[in-house]
Structures are given as structure tokens and as C-alpha cells.
Amino acid sequence: MARILIVAEHDGSALNPSTSKCVSCAAAIDGVEIDVVVLGASVADIANQCAAIDGVSRVRTIERPENEHPIAAVQAPQVAAICDDYSHVLGPSTTFGRDLMPHVAALLGVNQVSDIMSVEGPQTFKRPVYAGNAIVTVEAPDDAKLVATVRIASWPAAAGGNAAPVEAVTVDTAVPSHTQYIGLEATASDRPDLQTAARVVAGGRAFGSAEKFELLYELADVLGAGVGATRAAVDAGYCPNDMQVGQTGKIIAPELYVAIGISGAIQHMTGIKDAGTIVAINKDEDALIFEAADIGLVADLFDALPELIEALR
């Protein structure tokens, strides 16, 4: 029987929805016990948010001043220190979890299963490889602890309404001081978060400039959508890097994805293949994106976009 520990992701004030998605994955592993650990400097609020997730047995908190920022080399030894009672240790496949979990795995002397898409058995999973162009079934040894990241686009958020007990854990493991957090330059935006938005609009290099990208933001605001971009658009400086969708950017699964001036390179499509409905607007009728789009419109974006914004307003 699986006893599962999930490492919560948060920014100090709010719990990231990735944690609730990890709980869904844990439930599919048939966990008899699903605990969530929260590391931070002061995490009472976050712990309560975790306790509300359906399926959570217990929330454990590790509060230390060194945990104010998520430094993997600092947090991994603390996670490893409380792993003894668990058969599975899960984290999200966001940059937070991808940074932390392999470090935990190595401290425990095991390999990690990255990006769990589906659970086929307590130690058997499906995961994407080659930018999602192949899906491989992997089996972890059952005599070793399993450390894994959960591909959050593959899992629904667990429901709320629970009131699991919260307990503080004292972990006095020595942590290194060789890494200093300097700061975070966050993109200020009132728009929905790209990774959890129900609707996402995204633009490619066809926009031609950062100024023209404003049109995309206008559409986003009309739809109440998050905004994404291709690698080419980010590299060209039209928008910040945290908007990149694809193999090396964010993997998302909105209900509606509107791809505008996006050709549909394999690496980009990897990031959106779980979207509900994909709409593509592109002036090249042979663009690859049309092979995967549910609704396609062959049109110049500078004609279609203002018209679309007007029609939706």
C-alpha cells in the first residue's frame, strides 16, 4: 500500500495549483495515505490551503528561516529527512519541482520518474519522451522508494472542502549556505496564470514586434485569457520568457487555446496537445498547426485579430 508524500509549491502567500494536481495523481496511485509537506519561513496560511484539498491525510510543515526561498540544495535534505515512512515522494513538474525533486532522488540514491502522465500501477507509469512524440511506459523497482514529478497538464485539480490536520515537524538537518537567493524579476500581470487559465491566447513570430503583440493582449483581455507565445516570439524579444509554451517552456491544458500566427513546430505543439479546443489563425494554409487545430481560419492576423476582438467585445 502506497504512503505518499507530496512537496507543496507556493510563493510564500499562495499555494500553487500544481500541488492539488499532484494530489490527483497520488490518489490514482491508490495512496492509503497522502501527506503534503510545506517548506517555508512562515507557512500557516499555505498549510491551511493544503489541508483543504480533498484526499489529503495530513499536512506537515517545516518552518525555518533558510526556507524563505525555494533553494533546492537547502530544501532537498529536509525533504529527504522525512521520507522514511513513505513509499512515494511526488512533486510537480514545474520549474520548482524539476529543480528540487531530482536532488531529493539523488540524496535517497534512486532515479526519478519524470513527468507522470498516467498511473498504470503503483510502480508503473506513462511519461512523454522526445518532446511528447513518444510515450513510454516505465516501471520503477518496487524495493526502492519512488521519487517522481507529476506532469501537471495531465491531471485535474483535486476538489476542495477537506480539513486535514496540520502538524509542525522539526527537521534540524544541516543545510548548506553556498547558495544565495538574490531576487525574482516577475512579470507583472493581472491576467490569468498561463499554467492554470481556462482560456489561453498565444502569438508567434508573425506578429513582427513587441508593439504588435499588444493586439494579442487586447484579445486576451476580451476573453479573460492567459497569454502564451512561441519560442521564436520570445527569442525575438516580443514578450518575456515566462510566456513560452512548448517542450522547453510551459506545458498547458486550457479548455480553449487560440494560436495566432503560430506555425505549429513540434516543440510548440508538445506544450498544447492536451488543450480542449485549439483554434488556429494563420495566413499560411499549409501551416502545421492546422493539422492539429479543431477550428482553423486562414487569414492575415492583422486583419482577423481586430475583427475578432470587436466581435467578442
Next chain:
Amino acid sequence: MEKIIVGIKRVVDYNVRVRVRSDGSGVETDGVKMSINPFDEIALEEALRIKEAGKASEVIAVSIGTPEAQQQLRTGLAMGADRAILVTVDGTVDPLSIARVFKVLAEKEGAGLVLLGKQAIDGDHSQVPQMLAALWGRPQATFASGMSIDGSKARVQREVDAGIETVEVELPAVISVDLRLNEPRYVKLPDIMKAKKKPLEEISIADLGIEAGPVVTEGSYASPEGRQRGVRVDDVSALVNLLNEKGLV
């Protein structure tokens, strides 16, 4: 700092459309173009720039793989690495074992920095740099899109989901690189000729005293469920009507 170790993995080229073998045993590699993992190329470029700025004396390219990985190491030498080490394995090798190899080599060479790609575009694991940092007991700065070396420290800009995070790490350290860190140089013909004379040492993973395990075993491969081509609409109003019908707007 004296030495920088750079990891080089031989992978199916970025531009190849990958196909799953019909028997599910893996992806088709017969007659397929193989290249340096693109992230590793960026790691090597960064190492060369650090050396050219006078902040390192030697760049060592390391690959763990089959003897064919010599080709990618030769390319790395042509780009400017000083020497190469190929740690040979039979078939594939798990990320933890690779991290163990890098740890042994980093200690043996007294490396000041190990620069690795943030992931390989075949397995997409994104594990080795973090595992190496754990085993070696040194700092890790993953997903770097900017970095500078200042004496015994490195300042690294990391691409995280929320934006750009900056950290400062003491050297020696492990840094995993992201796409926007730099643009790797092209290899020129004279450099390819020169690279043939540079040292390329081969050693087996067993000779380093490393045993694999515990390994996550790969079963069958399958193609992802493809999306179906949908409908074409003629104009924006038809698009809006359809979105309304589906209840999406």
C-alpha cells in the same frame, strides 16, 4: 578557476521527426541524423566564452554513451574544447549513474564548474545536473539564461515559471543551461582538422567503479494519441459563431 567540465550527449537531431518503432521497442534511429543535444551545445559555448574571458584554463568535454558518441565529442573539440573524455556504456544508462560519473570526474579533475544542458531532448528527464549537485554536495543553479563569474562565485539568472530568478553560488558549482543563454558558434573546417589531433580519452563506466541502479526500466513505446484535423472556417464571424455554439466564449 582552472577547469570546466561540459556534458555532451549524442541525441537524435532536433530537426528529425521522431517515429516510434512498430514493435514499440523505442524510436527509429536507423539512418537518422544524430547531433549534440542542443542544450549541451549551449553549455559548451558558455564554457568556451568563460575560458576566452580568461576565467578558466581548460574546457573538458565529457560524454557518457556508446562509442559513436566520439563524433559528438569531436564536434565539441572543433568548437574549441581542449580535450574530451568518453565514458563508454553498453546501451543506455540511467540519470543517477550519469551523475555519479560526473561526480567522479569533477573530483578527479578538480573542476571549478560543471556546465550541463538542462535536459536532453530524447529522454526529457531533466535530472542529471540536480543529481550531480546532490552527490557532489555543491550548489546547483538550474535553467540558466544568464551567468557571470566573479572570482570564486557565479551569479546566475534562472528561467523559472514566475519570471527570472537570480541566485549567487559559490564555486565549484553545477549550472544547467537553458536555450536563451547564448547562441553557439559554428564550427569551421580548419577547426575540424585541428580537432582530430586533440586528445580524446576512452574509459569504461565499470573502470570508474560505477554500477547502475536502482534503474527505472523502460517498457514499450507508443505514439501519442494524435489530434484530429478539425474544421476550416471562412471568416471571423463563422469562427465566433462556432465558438459560441461550443460554449467556449
